[in-house]
Amino acid sequence: MSDSSASQAPIRIDGLSLSRSGRTVLSNLSLSVEAGQAYALLGGNGAGKSTTIAALLGLLPAEGGVMEVAGIDPVEAPEAARRVIGYLPENVALYEQLDAYENIAYFLALGGARPSRAAIDEALDAAGLEADARRLRTADYSKGMRQKVAIAMALLRDVPVLLLDEPTSGLDPRATADFNALVRQLKARGTAILMVTHDLLGAADCADLIGFLAKGRIVEEVATGPNLDVMALHHRYGEAAAA
Amino acid sequence: MALWLHELRLFARQRVAAPALLLLLMLGSMSVWNGLSEIAHQRDVIERIQPQQEADISAVADFVTLDGDPGYAAYYTYHATWDDPSDLAFAALGQRDVAPYVLRVNALALEAQIHNNERYNAELALPGKFDWAFVLTYIAPLVLIVLLHDLASSEREAGRLNLLQSLASNTRTFWIRRVTLRYLLALAVIVLPFLFGAAIAGSSIGDSLAVSAMTALYLTFWTAASLLVGRLRWNSAANAGVLAASWFMIVLVLPALAHLGINAAIPVRQGVELTLAQRETVHAGWDKPKPETMAAFGELYQEWRDTPPIEGGFHWKWYYAFQHLGDVSVEDETLAYREGLEARDRWTRRVGYLLPPVALQHALHRRAETDLRAQLTYQDRIRDYHGRLREFYYPFIFNEQEFSRQDFARAPLWSR
Numbered sequence: 006m007s008d009s010s011a012s013q014a015p016i017r018i019d020g021l022s023l024s025r026s027g028r029t030v031l032s033n034l035s036l037s038v039e040a041g042q043a044y045a046l047l048g049g050n051g052a053g054k055s056t057t058i059a060a061l062l063g064l065l066p067a068e069g070g071v072m073e074v075a076g077i078d079p080v081e082a083p084e085a086a087r088r089v090i091g092y093l094p095e096n097v098a099l100y101e102q103l104d105a106y107e108n109i110a111y112f113l114a115l116g117g118a119r120p121s122r123a124a125i126d127e128a129l130d131a132a133g134l135e136a137d138a139r140r141l142r143t144a145d146y147s148k149g150m151r152q153k154v155a156i157a158m159a160l161l162r163d164v165p166v167l168l169l170d171e172p173t174s175g176l177d178p179r180a181t182a183d184f185n186a187l188v189r190q191l192k193a194r195g196t197a198i199l200m201v202t203h204d205l206l207g208a209a210d211c212a213d214l215i216g217f218l219a220k221g222r223i224v225e226e227v228a229t230g231p232n233l234d235v236m237a238l239h240h241r242y243g244e245a246a247a248a
Numbered sequence: 249m250a251l252w253l254h255e256l257r258l259f260a261r262q263r264v265a266a267p268a269l270l271l272l273l274m275l276g277s278m279s280v281w282n283g284l285s286e287i288a289h290q291r292d293v294i295e296r297i298q299p300q301q302e303a304d305i306s307a308v309a310d311f312v313t314l315d316g317d318p319g320y321a322a323y324y325t326y327h328a329t330w331d332d333p334s335d336l337a338f339a340a341l342g343q344r345d346v347a348p349y350v351l352r353v354n355a356l357a358l359e360a361q362i363h364n365n366e367r368y369n370a371e372l373a374l375p376g377k378f379d380w381a382f383v384l385t386y387i388a389p390l391v392l393i394v395l396l397h398d399l400a401s402s403e404r405e406a407g408r409l410n411l412l413q414s415l416a417s418n419t420r421t422f423w424i425r426r427v428t429l430r431y432l433l434a435l436a437v438i439v440l441p442f443l444f445g446a447a448i449a450g451s452s453i454g455d456s457l458a459v460s461a462m463t464a465l466y467l468t469f470w471t472a473a474s475l476l477v478g479r480l481r482w483n484s485a486a487n488a489g490v491l492a493a494s495w496f497m498i499v500l501v502l503p504a505l506a507h508l509g510i511n512a513a514i515p516v517r518q519g520v521e522l523t524l525a526q527r528e529t530v531h532a533g534w535d536k537p538k539p540e541t542m543a544a545f546g547e548l549y550q551e552w553r554d555t556p557p558i559e560g561g562f563h564w565k566w567y568y569a570f571q572h573l574g575d576v577s578v579e580d581e582t583l584a585y586r587e588g589l590e591a592r593d594r595w596t597r598r599v600g601y602l603l604p605p606v607a608l609q610h611a612l613h614r615r616a617e618t619d620l621r622a623q624l625t626y627q628d629r630i631r632d633y634h635g636r637l638r639e640f641y642y643p644f645i646f647n648e649q650e651f652s653r654q655d656f657a658r659a660p661l662w663s664r
Contacts, residue, residue: 062414084418092414098407102261111254115416119250155411 014039014073015089015165015197016061021070022221023053023060030056032221033070036199038214040165043188043198045208047242048218054201055095057218058168061199062087075165088116091159091196095171097151101144105134105154108143112158120161128157131190133183149180156187159196167191169200173207185211205242209235217242255429264394265430272383272391273437279380280445283338286379287449290349294330297350301328309653318644318651319564322355322637329353329633329662331626334617335451339442339459340381340609342618351630355641357530357574358634359582360523362627380442381612384463385605386499388438389470393491395430396474398484399423405484431471439463455615462611469604499605506599506606514595516588517581525581530574538566545569548576552646564645572638586624593620636660 016038023031030053038044048054059065061074063083072079079086099108109125120128129139132153143151152172159167169188173181181204188211191198202208208215209229215238216226225241227233259265305325312321331349353361400423403409416422439460446456477490538558542565546553558566600607613619640659644651 059410062410064410064413084416087414088417090414092411094407094411096407098411100258100261100408102263103258107254107257111258112411112415114251114254115412115422117417158415 015075016044016199017071017073018057018061019071021057021060021072022068023056023065024068025056025065030221031060034218034222035070036216036223036226038166038197038199040197041192041195042214043192043200043212044214044216045212046199046201046216046218047203047205047208048201052218053221054218055170058092058170058199058201061168062090062092089164089166091162091164091167093152093155093159093167093169093172095174096148097155099143099146099151099154102142104142105129105139105146105157108154109158109161113161116162118162124161125157128160129153131160132157132187147180148175149177149183152176152184153187156191159191165195165197167196167198169198169202171202172200173202173204181207182210188212205239206235209233209238251425252429255425259429259433268391268394269433269437272388272434273441275383275387276380276438276441277444279378279383280338280441283341283379284445284448286341286345287333287338290333290344293350294332297328297330297352301326301352305656309656312651312656313653316650316652317564318641318649319567321651321656322564322568322641322645324354325656325659326352326354327633327637327659327662329626329630331622332664335449336446336455336459336616337618338445338449339379340612340616340618341377341379342381342613342616343620343623344618345377347623347626349626353630353634353637355568355571355634355638357526357571358631359526359575359578360530362630363523380445381609381616384438384466384612385608388434388463388467389495389499390492391437392430392434392467392470393474393488393495395434396427396471396478397487397491399426399430399474400478401482401484401487404481427471427475431467435464435467438467458615459612462608462615466604466608498603502603503599503606506596506603510592510595510599514588514591516592517585521581526574526578529577530571534570536570538563541566541570541573544573548572549642552642555646568638568642568645589620589624633660633662 014037016036018037019035021031021034022029034053034057036044036046046054046057056065060067061072061079063079063086067080074086075089077086077089099105100111103111106122106125109120109128113120126136126139129136134150134153134157138146138150143154146154173184176184185207188198188200192211192213198212200208200212205215212229214226214228216223218224227238308321308324312324329351333344333349337344351362398405400409403412412422413419442459442463443456446459473494474487474491477487477494480487480490482490542553542558552565555565596606597610600610610619614621637660643649644655
């Protein structure tokens, strides 16, 4: 849909169909995201946005279609696919009894990585987590702070693909702006980003493509840019979400 | 290795994990200390009985040697028997706190002497013993349930599950590591106090390894049960509820029902009934014609058949003859009593095929030699010893030989 010659795209979904509990959630879904590109997937509640993310992570079995993440089929090799994916859930839940350093060290160790303290600091600097918060247990972290820790993990893993599930829901405007800036940084590093969101303004701010998901498929896909009419898009988004 | 350390740190900082393990360690240590104290007390009693036995015999000898009557010697001399505890008994006291481990017997009818001591305070026995086997069987599964019931569900409820699965290079290994860590910590916490106690008690390495292996198997069962419930993908509270109910049924209710069922299906006359039956025979012996009693005794001990007939009202050889015939008269009942107990024991072992707590207790008590079989073996040894005592006294009694002070020292001694 975004690019018919996207076989080399780090994220590629072609004709994906998937049901959950007997209900068709995704029906012939196709999209692709190039390196250094951010794709915002918008849709109403239950449209299948988070299911798309779970399918790319290899956590749900596809019934039809093809998926590739950095050339790896997550259905065939889910763990290999996860190794090249950075994933930010809607609510990044860290271990509250650990501080930011310990959380990062633990989560990355699960994938076999052992970053140095300096490398973690560098990633947290890039993610924008204040230095004096890093030694605190994450029980008192805001959602934005937890996201920054998760972003730092993605940076440390240096993965080519980032999947963001409702990343700005619940963030205040300042934190949202910080996050969008971070997405632009990641794009500049060549990361392919797929984010599912309700935040049309945020998507228009940092994504290159916006796809509207309804009834399990992309019903409209638009490129962002200076000429984008966000209000018209907002109107169509409302209609698509209602559908 | 680094991942194990990360997991350990994460685990140690959980709110419930460390206190639960600490509690198990504390209870395990207390139970071992309690077991060691109880066994030390029993050993002390056994040690003290021997010098007291010598003093007692000396006093009897002072009286008997006034006229050298062997009948009085056999009547008043009590000979000590005891059942030494094994080096593993501290861990699983079994029947040692209710069944006698010291018994002093004389040459009179034996069965009453054995079963006279078969009594205990039922109210004290009801709560059971606080030994290591109790902590392992009843408490350790609860701690394991606390550690494992929310293994995956807590991650799901916290919203971390997808993140964890997305980051773990091998999700299967990840879960295995988490389960193994909790399993090994619980195992270490329950086994370490035991091994410490085993070292103090001087238990063999084989026994220590065998008990450790039983513990590992038992905890494996509860780990598997916890994981099975976890696979149902219920929430943590539901998992905890189901596992607690399973513990209640498997550890408490079903073994109790099985016990009641076995006792109802295999009725066994109590030892006190044997005592009464034997005493009735013995007391009836006073009224039976002496030739009849001596003839019956002569059938059993032909070497004393041709001793001079009894003249007068009383003779020790007639007295000891009808005492022994009292034991002989309840041989069938004694055998039936024993077979009944053994049958119950066999069925308890079979119940253990279905109920791991029953199997564990049975195996631990067998290994520690504190079970029914050990108790019956002690009784058999007493019967054998009593036979040797009687055969020691009979020549004096039937040949009407004088019993001297030196003869007391020639009486058979109980061997360990």
